[in-house]
Amino acid sequence: MATTTLERSFWQALPKPRARTGFWSWVTTVDHKRIGILYFWTALAFFLIGGVEALLIRLQLARPEQDLVAPDLFNQLFTMHATTMIFLAIMPLTAAFFNYFIPLLVGARDVAFPKLNALSYWMFLAGGIFLNSSWVLGGPSDAGWFGYPNYSLSEFNPGLGVDFWIIGLLLAGIGTLVSGFNFIVTILNMRAPGMSLMRMPMFAWATLVTSFLIVFSFPVITVALLLLLFDRVFGTVFFDVFSGADLTLYHHLFWVFGHPEVYIIVLPAMGIVSEVLPVFSRKPLFGYSVMVFSTMLIGFVGFGVWSHHLFTVGMGPVVNTIFSLATMIIAVPTGIKMFNWIGTLFGGRLRFTAAMLYSLGFLALFLIGGLTGVMLSAAPSNTQIHHTYFVVGHFHYVMIGGALFSLMSALHYWGPKMFGRMLDERLGKVAFWTLFVGFNLTFFPMNILGVMGMPRRIYTYSAGMGWDGLNATSTLGALIMAVSILITLYNLVTSLRNGERAPADPWDGRTLEWAIPSPAPEYNFARLPNVSSRDELWVRKHPQLAEGAAVAASAESDGPAEPIAMPGGSYMPLLVSLGLFIAGYGLLYSMPVFVGGIVLSLLGLIGWGFEGDNMRIIQPGGEQ
Amino acid sequence: MDIDRYERLWIMLSAAVLLSLFLALVYSVYALDIRLVDDAGQVDPATAAQTPPFDEPGVYQEGPGRYRVVMVARAWSFQPAEVRVPAGSDVTFQVTSLDVIHGFRVPYTTINQMLIPGQVSEFRFRFAEPGEHYLFCHEYCGVGHHTMQGRIVVETAATGAR
Numbered sequence: 001m002a003t004t005t006l007e008r009s010f011w012q013a014l015p016k017p018r019a020r021t022g023f024w025s026w027v028t029t030v031d032h033k034r035i036g037i038l039y040f041w042t043a044l045a046f047f048l049i050g051g052v053e054a055l056l057i058r059l060q061l062a063r064p065e066q067d068l069v070a071p072d073l074f075n076q077l078f079t080m081h082a083t084t085m086i087f088l089a090i091m092p093l094t095a096a097f098f099n100y101f102i103p104l105l106v107g108a109r110d111v112a113f114p115k116l117n118a119l120s121y122w123m124f125l126a127g128g129i130f131l132n133s134s135w136v137l138g139g140p141s142d143a144g145w146f147g148y149p150n151y152s153l154s155e156f157n158p159g160l161g162v163d164f165w166i167i168g169l170l171l172a173g174i175g176t177l178v179s180g181f182n183f184i185v186t187i188l189n190m191r192a193p194g195m196s197l198m199r200m201p202m203f204a205w206a207t208l209v210t211s212f213l214i215v216f217s218f219p220v221i222t223v224a225l226l227l228l229l230f231d232r233v234f235g236t237v238f239f240d241v242f243s244g245a246d247l248t249l250y251h252h253l254f255w256v257f258g259h260p261e262v263y264i265i266v267l268p269a270m271g272i273v274s275e276v277l278p279v280f281s282r283k284p285l286f287g288y289s290v291m292v293f294s295t296m297l298i299g300f301v302g303f304g305v306w307s308h309h310l311f312t313v314g315m316g317p318v319v320n321t322i323f324s325l326a327t328m329i330i331a332v333p334t335g336i337k338m339f340n341w342i343g344t345l346f347g348g349r350l351r352f353t354a355a356m357l358y359s360l361g362f363l364a365l366f367l368i369g370g371l372t373g374v375m376l377s378a379a380p381s382n383t384q385i386h387h388t389y390f391v392v393g394h395f396h397y398v399m400i401g402g403a404l405f406s407l408m409s410a411l412h413y414w415g416p417k418m419f420g421r422m423l424d425e426r427l428g429k430v431a432f433w434t435l436f437v438g439f440n441l442t443f444f445p446m447n448i449l450g451v452m453g454m455p456r457r458i459y460t461y462s463a464g465m466g467w468d469g470l471n472a473t474s475t476l477g478a479l480i481m482a483v484s485i486l487i488t489l490y491n492l493v494t495s496l497r498n499g500e501r502a503p504a505d506p507w508d509g510r511t512l513e514w515a516i517p518s519p520a521p522e523y524n525f526a527r528l529p530n531v532s533s534r535d536e537l538w539v540r541k542h543p544q545l546a547e548g549a550a551v552a553a554s555a556e557s558d559g560p561a562e563p564i565a566m567p568g569g570s571y572m573p574l575l576v577s578l579g580l581f582i583a584g585y586g587l588l589y590s591m592p593v594f595v596g597g598i599v600l601s602l603l604g605l606i607g608w609g610f611e612g613d614n615m616r617i618i619q620p621g622g623e624q
Numbered sequence: 625m626d627i628d629r630y631e632r633l634w635i636m637l638s639a640a641v642l643l644s645l646f647l648a649l650v651y652s653v654y655a656l657d658i659r660l661v662d663d664a665g666q667v668d669p670a671t672a673a674q675t676p677p678f679d680e681p682g683v684y685q686e687g688p689g690r691y692r693v694v695m696v697a698r699a700w701s702f703q704p705a706e707v708r709v710p711a712g713s714d715v716t717f718q719v720t721s722l723d724v725i726h727g728f729r730v731p732y733t734t735i736n737q738m739l740i741p742g743q744v745s746e747f748r749f750r751f752a753e754p755g756e757h758y759l760f761c762h763e764y765c766g767v768g769h770h771t772m773q774g775r776i777v778v779e780t781a782a783t784g785a786r
Contacts, residue, residue: 071767144764150741151724151765156699241742242670247725248740312727312738314663314745317653328645332638339634378645380652383736387727387762453731455762458770465758 014611017569028569030114033520035121036100037418042121043092046128050084051485053077055478058442062475064463071459075142076161078457080132082145083165086261087172088128090399093407094268095120095176098183098207100418104513104520105201107192107529112185114567115608120179122577127172130584134164141165144457146258147228149239149250154232160588166229167584173218173225174580180214183207192512193559194531198292201511201534202285205292206271209299213260213267216303221257224250233587248313255306263302266398267295269366269406270337273359276413277341279507280356281348284535287340294333301330311382320379327377334370338363353507354428358409361436365401369394372447390450396443408435408488415492416502420519423499427491434484441477445470510535523566526620528559561620568614575604664746667720672696678720683707686716695719697726697739700768702759707776711754719745727763730776738763751778 017028026034057077060068069077099117103110111117134140141161143152152162187208191200200208227238228250237243239250278285285291307315307323341363350356372394376382385391408431416422449470454461461467502518512529513520515537533539579601586594627635672678677694681703684692691713696703698721709715719728721739728737728745737745751757761772 071770075764075767075769142766148725148763156724156766242668244668245742247742310738312736313740314737314743316663321649321653324649325646328642332642335638374645378649378652380649380656380734383734386736387729387738388731453729453758453760455727455729455760457764459767460770 014607015571016611016614017571019569025569027574028118028571030110030118030567030569030573031522032099032103032111032114032117033418033522033524035117036096036098038121039092039096039099039124040418042125042128043089043096046084046088046132047090047093048485049132050081050089051482053081053084055482057081058475058478060460061471063472064461064465064468066460072139072142074459075144075457076140079142079144079165080135080140083131083141083169084128085399086145086265087169088124088131090265090403090407091176092124094210094265094403095124095179097203097272097407097410097414098179098268100520101414101513102183102186102204102207103190104417104516104524105204105511106187106190107195107512107525107531108186108190109524109528109564109566111182112190113182115570115573116178116182118570118573119576120175120182122574123175123178123580124172126577126581126584127168127170127175130171130581131164131168134161134168137164146254147225148254149228149231149247150241152228152232153239155240163229163232163588166225166232167587170222170225170229171577171580171584173222175577176214177218177222180211180218183211184215187211192525192529192531194529198289199531199534199536202274202288202291202295203268203271205295206267206274209295210264210267213264213299213302217257217260217264220253221261224253224257227253248310251310251313252306255309256303258309259306260299260302262395262398263298265403266366267298269362269403270295272406272410272413273341273362274337275511276355276359276409277344278535279413279509280351280353280359281345282351282508283344283348284510284538285340286343286346287336288534290336291340294336297333298330301326301333305330305377308377308379308382311379312386317379324377324379324382328374331370331374331377338367338370352429353412354423354425354432355409355413355507357429357432358405358412361432362402362405362409365397365405365436365439369397369401372397385450387456388450389446389454389456392456393443393446393450396446400439400443405435408432411488411492413507414513416506417513417518417520419496420502421496421499422502422506423495424491427487431484431487431491434487435481438477438480438482438484442474442481443477445474445477449474505537508541510538512536515540521620523564523618523620525559526564527561530557530559532557564618564620565615566618568616570608570611570614572604572608572611576601576608579604663743664718665744666742667744669720669722669741672720672722677718683709689713691715693717693719696722697728697761697772698722699724699726699765700761700772702728702761702772702774705774707759707774709751709776709778710781711778712750712752712781714748714750716746716748724765725763726761726765726772729760729762730757731760733757736762751776754778754780 017024019025029035056069060066060074138160143157143162147165150156187204230236231238237245239245239247241247274285274291305323305327307319308327311320376394412423412428449467454467504517505514516525579597583594583597586597667675678696681694681696686692689712691709693707693715695717697719719739721741723741726739728739733749735747735749737747739745755778757776759774759776761769
């Protein structure tokens with residue numbers, strides 16, 4: 001608190017939130033756990049919106065030559081379904097678990113930059129609301145989630161839909177990028193004493209690599225979107241073929257981002273499974289160090305495969321072959337992981353809880369997603385199925401079979417820690433089997449439809465193509481999936497109200513998050529742990545089972561029990577993102593509003609810089 | 625370095641799988657003649673409709689059993705929308721788009737190509753058996769995307785163009 005009296009007198013006049021409960025305490029919070037919970041519920045809401053869009057798409061395609069929705073609405077639906085699911089549902093759901101659990105897993109009291117963390121959330125919310133507000137402001141974009149020009153230029157796509165899409169993604173992208181930096185610094189700098197990099201839980205490793213992927217790939221999409229926005233708003237000609245532009249520039253920019261994005265979604269999923277399987281097998285993760293290096297390898301090679309989305313553009317045999325090979329190489333570290341997970345299960349004492357079932361489902365379904373990916377990666381076979389429903393089937397096996405199943409696993413595994421209540425196991429298992437059956441019914445037929453030639457993104461199809469039965473099956477599957485999601489929602493709502501209170505360590509866990517009460521107290525650890533093993537908590541609970549050097553682990557070596565200084569809330573992150581949110585509408589409707597929004601945002605930044613840290617001193621209770 | 629026998633076996637097996645995938649790739653390109661499409665030149669999309677050969681789209685015979693199909697794509701049609709060639713002919717397609725990005729996909733063949741305005745796409749296929757093929761635009765191009773179709777009719781050689 002070495003501020004001069006002058007600064008004190010001026011900046012301390014700024015209002016600082018004092019509320020500890022209720023609405024304002026949540027709006028101004030910088031606590032990583034509360035932000036994680038905000039991410040969770042917001043992403044869940046967007047997930048439901050995206051799910052309803054998916055159902056409408058499937059109902060329209062259930063039978064040939066239907067006109068349940070209008071063609072332009074259909075195009076808006078599949079554009080918004082993909083955008084919502086990727087940017088507003090799956091990524092923020094993983095962010096929810098990053099936020100809540102990374103500090104707990106590495107033994108920290110918060111992330112490195114708590115206010116920045118709040119900004120990440122508010123930017124995500126701003127982007128999500130901005131994007132979806134286009135439904136009532138003239139209709140959203142119908143240019144697909146990739147927004148390829150020149151179809152997405154004003155010439156072919158007048159109206160504000162595409163602008164809403166671009167600005168919404170830019171707003172949400174700021175949040176994601178900031179999050180990436182935040183978690184890199186948190187994981188590299190905030191680990192508990194003794195928590196060396198090679199003792200970190202796999203989920204922390206997955207988050208670290210994912211954060212680097214975010215930091216390197218999001219600037220690329222930002223550039224692509226800005227160029228597109230300039231073309232639309234200011235009349236530049238970056239993507240105007242009639243002025244001699246080369247459209248493949250956008251393709252490359254988009255996929256240099258777009259392919260690492262797949263790993264941004266899948267690596268955390270792999271991390272979650274690597275946490276769940278050991279706990280419910282009562283065995284350490286098999287081949288830990290190889291798992292770490294294959295995670296890095298996937299992240300690294302993931303930047304060298306983007307052109308496999310462009311095999312049919314006409315890049316020539318040499319380029320296609322190189323990108324084919326690079327893509328096949330990704331299958332090697334992925335295969336290693338697959339075998340290591342099986343190795344973890346092998347000989348273990350398996351407990352088939354809902355969380356475990358979802359993780360096992362991940363193994364089965366992600367395998368299919370990965371194998372169909374290898375089929376697509378071979379350029380010659382790619383030309384049989386590129387841009388058909390085979391691709392739709394493939395990436396849903398990765399995005400749902402991979403990402404969603406692991407997120408469901410995380411919800412059942414970590415939910416008790418987050419919410420302090422146990423989820424109902426029986427309902428969880430019913431929901432798992434329903435989702436498993438529904439998912440395969442929905443997406444396996446798509447692989448076959450693709451080989452039969454059904455192109456992607458078609459509004460309807462003729463009756464004589466032989467596609468009717470498979471499409472009807474797929475729609476039936478989608479309805480079953482919807483039932484499963486409803487069961488999970490019911491489980492979540494009722495369990496959080498009346499569920500059994502969660503003990504600190506309900507699953508006989510192995511890692512540090514289970515060493516503290518459920519839900520985690522504001523300061524996480526009353527005494528910062530002194531770590532001596534990869535499975536720190538397990539070794540503490542069962543010192544007789546520990547191997548070699550790990551024996552030294554004990555609670556006596558933990559940090560001192562003393563009063564803890566925790567950062568209090570701040571209005572500024574909300575103010576900064578509110579300003580940018582308003583500026584977004586200003587850019588489309590009125591310049592003065594745009595300037596006003598930017599000024600508001602700048603004021604927020606200045607306040608942020610000078611308001612001080614609003615520290616609170618907490619005396620930990622009687623835990624431990 | 626001492627590697628466990630089973631581990632070495634697994635490493636060798638994985639390497640063999642990768643190698644065989646690579647060999648399959650080379651084999652399919654050079655022995656099965658599945659062509660990976662190369663850059664085939666540029667054309668200004670604004671004037672393409674007046675530039676040869678795209679000023680006169682159609683089917684041209686270039687020799688015995690060899691045909692050239694000149695085609696333009698625009699939202700939401702192919703021109704010509706129907707192509708007739710005799711069975712057993714080698715057909716070279718030369719296609720461009722006049723407006724946005726379209727696609728060119730004939731199911732159950734190796735024809736699968738994006739049509740990018742400003743770029744000429746050239747690819748060939750041998751239609752061995754008589755029959756009818758659908759031709760789809762598979763690159764999303766707007767409200768009428770699903771209606772953008774064509775037909776390729778492969779006639780029995782006797783009733784063919786000769």
